[in-house]
Amino acid sequence: MSKSTRCLYHNRFSAFLSDTEQSILGILCDGYHGAVQSTQIEAWKSEISLMKRVLLPYQNESGKIIFEYDIPRLGKRIDVVLLLKGIIFCIEFKTGNKDALAEADVDQVLDYALDLTNFHKFSENRLIVPILIVSKYQRSSTVIQKSVYDDNVLNPLISGENGLQELIHKVIEKYPDLPPLEENWIISPYAPTPTIIEAARTLYESHSVEDITRHEADKVSTDATISCILDVIEKSKRNGEKSICFVTGVPGAGKTLVGLEVAVRQTYQGHDKPVDDEGAVYLSGNGPLVAVLTEALAKDNYEKCKARKESKKITDSRREVGKFINMIHRYRDNMLAKIKNPVENGVLEIDPEKAVKMAESGYGEVEHVAIFDEAQRSWTHKRLAEYLKRGGTYGNKLKVPNFPMSEAGFLIWSLDQREDWATIVCLVGGGQEINTGEAGISEWINALNNDFPDWKVYISPKLTESEYAEGRVNELLRENRNVTFSAALHLSVNLRSFRAEKLSTFVHMLLSFDEQAKNVYREFCDKYPIVLTRNMNAARKWLRDRAMGTERTGILVTKEAARFKPLAVHILPSGDENAVHWFLEDKTDTRSSNYLEDAATEIQVQGLELDYACLLWDADMRYENGEWYFYKFNGQTKWNEQNGDSESMQERRKYMLNAYRVLLTRARKGLVICVPEGNANKTVGGFWEDTTRIPEYYDGTYAYLKSLGLEEI
Incomplete structure (x- = not known):
């Protein structure tokens, strides 16, 4: 069996049948790169045993069996794929009995088949057969026919373990003499079909995403920025160049929509149909943002189709969104699957046995243009190298020891694999690196200077300000001869979005103790109120009194906040699905932000906004004697000050300050800041009743914010 990074095991039928079950199981466990749960091991044992029995009649055929196949860039994994007689069988296993048949399980295996036909180059226009195996199901499908979705995808077939062999036989009988599949089907490129691209465009045109991103920027401003970017793309294509644009903008200025x-x-260029080989993709490392954008667009499209009495599932709409909106990590992982591993001499090289060279894109991805949102959050070399060395956060990703690049460098390298031309668009938020290992913009510039000196660089003049790369952009680019400044690459805002610009300026002044902060707030306080309270119930009432109709409210805290339970506040659990419910469910759903029970952190809300928000200001960042002091709760009894001059400690303090910068700019129409009073009670012995919430932890912060002219409620 040759090594593949797209699955945990694959082999020809004859080799699979001659391998012992234990050796196959060992390869699966080893490929998983981590501790495998006992339930998963038992499931694999059962699947291996069953597939050995099922494939006995085909032991002399040239087919292949694949376990745990990753569909390129979609983050989905199919239990078993069989490539047999020109047919692609997608098999999903569920444990159950004769009554255990859920519609969601049937939909799941059909979705896998549709994902292959829509995004997998070597599955396009090939017969795909989704099969759901419910372990002890007593019946088996008798009707074999093509689905309403696509002429080449069958309706899902359902069977117990004992009926699988017969189902496969019936399909082959009905569809004989099909041309053989590509030998390298497993490493097929990701390539959306024209059909899915057109569907995605129709879906996006509703622009319901504006309600989620709270886009306020003046249309003239955003159009100028878009035109500038498209001009750079056209120039790169015309001259056969590689180029990169850095776009800046204040919070709420519309970077995501741009x-x-x-x-x-770029995909359509004014035509009704997509232009061949002109694709672009929007990428973000912000999981909650991608999840919320995807679900908002998909739900809107689904409801519109339902109103028109069109037959469509929500999963179809999500698939269409997936053409334009991707997680950056899946894009990255798909490129990692193509490299020689281990890396030798610090140089990344494509492994021709793991990748297919395409005429248009070489070994690169299908898109000429990649738009990276929140580019300042890309990972440092240290963080990415450590992540890849251990095989991901949970030990179940591809392991790449001695990885030589930062995430920014690798993403440029990925586009550089195209042999014709490429453009990267980096959307940059200033001072918004909020997590350990987020590099800011300097890693992008260092990579361009050191490894990609021929790339043309187009940047916003605002990128030279202090909030980007600690104000060192000019210094970093001094020796680069390919730099062009363009004012159009900054999303400036005028009176139509007066709030966004003034609020951003005020927040910057507030955090940096600028004496003009009070005067700046006076300029917009009538349009955008910021009020202070020490009582969470008063904060909740203020929000509820102001929100009208479908306007959204919510509570925000930093991820370092710790003593919120006494205020009847809980932290929104991690997981993109929770963020989707928090942002999209209405006032009748307890998972909604509007219930004002679950508070979201800067990780969950960056790039998104509410109409009115409450920022619960905990003791993790305190104003004391004209300075900010930072503390981390030990989880039990006390707050530990984050002092020291080490690089890691300085970074930690920067991230904590930036967390408040992000949260202070999440509300579109108004903000209430709650700085708790703490617990002033003492025991009969004169000791603090709660040493984690001593009033002095909060009083200085409240007094400072009050001094800025914020109204108390």
């Missing part, structure tokens, strides 16, 4: 618009306009 990115999505560029993806759509």
